[in-house]
Amino acid sequence: MIYDPIDIALILTKIALVFFVILTLAAYLVFAERKVLAWIQDRKGPNRVGPFGLLQPLADLIKLLTKEDFRPIGADKWLFYLAPAMAAVPAIMIFAVIPFGAPLVLFGHTVQLQVSDLNVGLLLFMALSSIAVYGVALGGWASNSKYALLGSIRGLAQLISYELSMGLSLVPVVMLARSFRLSDIVDAQSGCWFIVYQPLAFMIFLISIAAECKRIPFDLPEAEGELVAGFHTEYSGMRFGLFFVGEYINIVVLGGLAATFFLGGWHGPFLPPVVWFAGKVLAFAFLFIWMRGTLPRLRYDQLMHFGWKILTPLALLNILATGWWLVLRG
């Protein structure tokens, strides 16, 4: 394969752009979360730094960067230092396969608005999302602290209960689109969004991604009421910041995936595709924040029970039903 310099430049530009947008979005999601939670609780939220508090993420960043980088005695040095990156990096990498707009034509080249149009994009997502939990598990394990360890044990228990139903809820999507390639899945929804055919799979996927990004009601690995801060109890400064921002990157990425799999990706009338995609992602982010402001935390056994005894059988039945329907439709 011969690469044209313009192609390479375009790819690098896309990567830089995606990085910048995702990180900024994640930082502002922290701010949005604090604001929305404040509104839900009849408060005002951060409003001191800059106009309407808009510079708050910057102030937080400076604070995190200038904090002491602390490592507890007896912590496993390398794992302790690596774990935050292992939590944040897979989350960003997943975004590489998400198409965030219709293909553009620039300098006579067709540019896919997607970093890499992998033919097994969906499988890559499943794989990377499972790797991300290593950050949680190893971070808690390496901290040499009982709260962190309990948090990471819960993280693993949570992983095995939602990961299966998440994977199974995506099988009908693949059956309908007949491809693992995310751009094909989006194209298959140009007429009708998959949420119309697959409301049940959508609900299962939504619940599973709430568990995947460790948000209330499934924030068992952190559970600040019981475990101080769960797996990142011992982290401070920018290492904590990486865990924290990783969580919000996860929200953006999983919101993008939910939009891609069920809500037609960038398809939508009137507005430009990128705007549609961003709107859908932000709607999911808002939904997560809203849920956090409303729901209590589940107990650990309740989550396992819910994942194994309800979501997984339902997802399997849904696959069967979809198969029958596809066969009968011919």
Added chain:
Amino acid sequence: MRILSDIAAIMTGMWITWKHMFRRPVTVQYPEEKRQPYPRYRARIVLTRDPDGGERCVACQLCSAACPVDCITMQSAEGDNGRRFAEWFRINFSRCIFCGLCAEACPTLAIQMTPDFEICKRDVMDLIYEKEELLIDGCGKSPDYNFYRHAGIGVTQPRGTGVEEMPPVDVRGLMP
């Protein structure tokens, strides 16, 4: 169906939080907006004077004894006219919990709570108030009360001549 009622419960919760998102916040933006505290709000403590301008405090140590966190200290002394007063009087506001027990214990109504709550300082030692900072030129919440008129001691006025004070009883006269 339990699952339906569970879903309904979640939806109710989401609806309530949704409504609250559009409520006016109850926040008071403190340094710019200030709430007017109620007159009986318990904050900075003062030592008041009686209507004649004399110090009310008789250095009886009752406030100090009543204080649950032991933040009041004083040195008692006696004036030329036989009146007791506090030579020095010290309240450590960095320890005070503003419970108001001192004001309740005081027999002369000298020590009183005021609604002034803005007494933070850069240096914690500045929160130790001496008598000069505590004593005010006024009667505080009970403008007419003068301890010595009610329970006068013989030094300032003869026994039995105070307001509402009965003449002393001659115990021998009560004998059968």
